[in-house]
Amino acid sequence: MIDLDSFSAEATGFLESNLKRCGETDAAWGSGPDGIELHGLEQRSDAEVAAEVAAARRWQAQCFDGGFAWITGPAEYGGRDLPIPYERRWRELEQGFAAPDRTALNIGLGMLVPAVFAHASEALKAEVLPGLNRGDLVGCQLFSEPGAGSDLANIATTAVRDGDGWMLRGHKVWTSKAQFGDLGLCIARTRRGDAPQSGLTVFLVDMHAPGVDIRPLRQMNGRASFNEVFLDDVRVPDARRVGAVDDGWSVVRTTLTSERAAVGSGSTTPGPRLLAGILRLARHTGASTDPLVRQQLADLYTRVWLVDITAQRVQAASRAGRAAGPEGSIGKLAHAGNLQRMSATVTAILGPRLGADTGEWGTYSWADLVLGVPGVRVAGGTDEIQRNVIAERVLGLPREPKGTA
Ligand SMILES: Cc1cc2nc3c(=O)[nH]c(=O)nc-3n(C[C@H](O)[C@H](O)[C@H](O)COP(=O)(O)OP(=O)(O)OC[C@H]3O[C@@H](n4cnc5c(N)ncnc54)[C@H](O)[C@@H]3O)c2cc1C
Structure with a gap:
């Protein structure tokens, strides 16, 4: 295994050859972009958002190809198999450079990757984890519904068996990043159980599939960073199921x-x-x-x-x-x-x-x-x-x- 000092030297070299260092000028009044970044909730025009998403994806792909996108992840899914201190060192070093903002990828990296890694079949992990970690696939989370937020087990979206797949029907709301999402982690009811948390199953929905209708919701700052998503008989192959049937609550x-x-x-x-x-x-x-x-x-x-x-x-x-x-x-x-x-x-x-x-x-x-x-x-x-x-x-x-x- 590479030692931490050699890793730092490699990471610094990679950052220096791809990014500018954060200089004194960034801290000067009146320099740099006039805006704040707040989990993607800030005001931006559609064109600015599209440019930010593209820059985030490009930088994530560069990091992945250079071996810095999933430092603690297993090599078979594109990770580097290194311990946590290496990830921490990378973050510290990256903060010294003007890296593109990667808020657009947060849900895919921070939520879909851990859920898929912990619960999906080996085949599904191999299919989607490299793409999510490389930024080729942008993830979103299809959990909340008009009648189910804090009380998430109350969801009404259903998934019904359809040959070797499932037919999903329902109405999701507050779905951040759905407007440029490729994969949606979706919770649906597959069985009516005794307890509300039982009989739920989680799927990875192709956000470009027929029957997926994404409608923006405008916030009080004028920006529409999240959406309503209507699932109108959306077919999802069983191979895209995450975790066991009816055991979605653990996911x-x-x-x-x-x-x-x-x-x-x-x-x-x-x-x-x-x-x-x-x-x-x-x-x-x-x-x-x-x-x-x-x-x-x-x-x-x-x-x-x-x-x-x-x-x-x-x-x-x-x-x-x-x-x-x-x-x-x-x-x-x-x-x-x-x-x-x-x-x-x-x-x-x-x-x-x-x-x-x-x-x-x-x-x-x-x-x-x-x-x-x-x-x-x-x-x-x-x-x-x-x-x-x-x-x-x-x-x-x-x-x-x-x-x-
Ligand atoms: C900016 C933003 C982004 C979001 N992005 C996503 C997304 O990408 N995907 C997604 O699925 N969802 C998303 N959500 C939805 C979010 O998860 C829900 O809004 C949240 O879980 C609350 O649910 P609710 O809005 O239905 O409110 P409710 O659950 O109806 O809550 C209303 C009020 O009652 C209180 N309350 C409810 N239950 C209890 C309790 N047991 N004890 C004490 N107080 C309680 C709550 O704290 C709240 O003040 C997003 C929301 C926001 C604001």
């Missing part, structure tokens, strides 16, 4: 735990980047001399790095095929809380400049943070649901009483 649990870890993790959270932007804003406006703002900034700095360091460990473990535990909920809850605090801090610094675009660089763009944070607190399980998980599984408090219906 759901793997996916949701990985999702929480991914949302709160250092590799995907915009926390450190946003914090750097807020520090630059505070210096530019002079707010950094205000003792109250300084106190908020110091508090934020501590919290952001705490989440980042803790969650890097969780996500590396998840990408190495080990089930992430309830600590994913802690990371997600803490990350959402940090974003809420950042929102309050930029509001204190900018005041009315957040509400009206004066054209001044680096000011109005922070409205995206204020308008996007509520979505982050809901996506991937709401704050209340994360608190329930922590209360029951970490603190060992009595389980929430369930209704009798």
Whole structure:
């Protein structure tokens, strides 16, 4: 096995030959793009989004071909078979370079890969894992429905046997990335069971298949980053089933735990980047001399790095095929809380400049943070649901009483 220092030298060489280093100019006021990145919830035109997705896919493919896309993954699926510290070292090194934003690939990499890796047949793993890890396939998650969000077992989408495949029919909602998705991890009811969690099965749906109808949903910032997806007798081969028939709930649990870890993790959270932007804003406006703002900034700095360091460990473990535990909920809850605090801090610094675009660089763009944070607190399980998980599984408090219906 390559030692960590040789790996670092190889990774640095690869990064230097493909990307520019983050220079001093990036930290200067008025330089670089005027916008914030918030889990893909920020305002962008369709053309900008398409360009970002293309850049993300290109960079992911370069990383994959260079041996840096799935460092902890098994070699037979395109991984590098190296231990977690190598993944962490790669992330640290990559942060020093101007790498394209890979938010568009987060669901595929952070949720579909762990679910497929843990539950799918060998043939399905070989078919889709290299493509997902290389960015050739963009993943989305077809879980939520109009009547099933926190209470996911309440889904109404059905899958009925049809020869050597299944016929899926239903209505999914809030599906992020579906507009450029290739594969959707879909939960459907295959049997009515005694408990709502039984009789569910998970499939990988080809998002370009006949019967898949994707309709954008517009958010309060004007952007449509998620969609409704109608499945109108969509045929899915049995070979695209993930996990056993009627045992989809275990796949759901793997996916949701990985999702929480991914949302709160250092590799995907915009926390450190946003914090750097807020520090630059505070210096530019002079707010950094205000003792109250300084106190908020110091508090934020501590919290952001705490989440980042803790969650890097969780996500590396998840990408190495080990089930992430309830600590994913802690990371997600803490990350959402940090974003809420950042929102309050930029509001204190900018005041009315957040509400009206004066054209001044680096000011109005922070409205995206204020308008996007509520979505982050809901996506991937709401704050209340994360608190329930922590209360029951970490603190060992009595389980929430369930209704009798
Ligand atoms: C930005 C964004 C992106 C998303 N992307 C996706 C996606 O790609 N794929 C996908 O499948 N879904 C996605 N979702 C949907 C998301 O998973 C659901 O919105 C979320 O699980 C909450 O479900 P709900 O909206 O139905 O709210 P509900 O479950 O109806 O909850 C309403 C309120 O009741 C509270 N509540 C519910 N149950 C309890 C309880 N037991 N104890 C205490 N309080 C409770 C909730 O905390 C919330 O405040 C996304 C959502 C957002 C905002």
